[in-house]
Amino acid sequence: MRRLPPLGAIEAFVQVARLGSAKAAAQELALSAPALSRRVQSLERFIGKPLFDRRHQAMVANADGERLMAQIAPVLDQLSDAVEAMTSSTEVLRLRLGILPLYASQRLFPRLGELRAAHPELHLDIDTAGHGIARLGEGLDAAIALARDIDPALYAKRLDRNSVYVIGARALVEGETPIAEPAQLASLSALVHRDMPDTFDAWRDAAGLADVEPVAIDMFDSGALMLEAAAQGLGVAFMHASHFEDANDPRLVRLFGIEVESPYSYWFVCRPRALLQKPVKMFHDWLLKTLVEA
Structure with missing residues (x-):
C-alpha cells in the first residue's frame, strides 16, 4: 500500500487553503500557529513542492495547491461525514x-x-x-x-423571477419636497448590489430615463446593509420586489411604481x-x- 502523508497535515492544508490564513486555520483546528505551519510544511516536504504563495497576512494556494485542494478536499469532507455518522x-x-x-x-x-x-x-x-x-x-x-x-x-x-424595485426611506415621500418623479433620482445616490450590478441600468432603461444620472452609485455586498442604508436615507436601493416585501420594514417605501423585470434570479x-x-x-x-x- 502506498504511504500517505499524515491526516493532520492534510487537514491543516485544506483549512489554510479554504480560509487563506494560517492564523484563522490554526484557530479553527485549535492549534498554535507554529504547530499548524509545521503540519503544512510536512505535507509540502512529502509532496516535494510548495503549495502556497506566502504573503504578509495571507497564504494563497498556488497552482499545485489548487490542484491538490480540488482533489482531496471533497474526500476529506466525506471522511469527516463518515466518522461523524459512525460515532x-x-x-x-x-x-x-x-x-x-x-x-x-x-x-x-x-x-x-x-x-x-x-x-x-x-x-x-x-x-x-x-x-x-x-x-x-x-x-x-x-x-x-x-x-x-x-x-x-x-x-x-x-x-x-422578480421585478426591480426602487426602495427608499419613507421620509423621501413624506417630506417637504417629496420624491415623486423618476427624474428626481438625479439628486440621490443609487445603492446597488455587487451581485446585481445591472439592476440600476435595467430599471433606468425600462423607465425611459437613460440620461438621468444619480449623484453616485454606491456598491454593497450585503443586501441587508443596502436596505438599512436606504432606510437611513443614504440613497435609494435598486433591489428585488421580494427583498422589499420580505423585509416588511415600515421605514421603507417603494418609489414610482414602475414595473421592471429583473435580469437576475x-x-x-x-x-x-x-x-x-x-x-x-x-x-x-x-x-x-x-x-x-x-
Missing part, C-alpha cells in the same frame, strides 16, 4: 451550502424548522462568504446564488454528479417543494 447514534447527512445572507434570512431560515421536521438526519453547514458557484466541489456541495444565468456545465434550477446550483449524493438531493427536493412550488 452518532443516528445517521447524519451533511450538506455544505453556500448562500447569500439576505436570501438565507428572508427565505430559508424561516422554514428551516420544517426541513428539520421532515429530515432530522440532514444538517446544514451554512457558508455566506460569497462566490459560491466558484467553490462548488471545493468546500461546497451546493449553492443558492443570484445570477443572470448559470454555466450550462452545472446543474441549475431557477428559484424565482436566485438559482439552486450544484455539479451534476452532486445530485447523486443523498443530502444534496434531499435538500434540493425539499427546497423546490417548499420554497418554489408553494
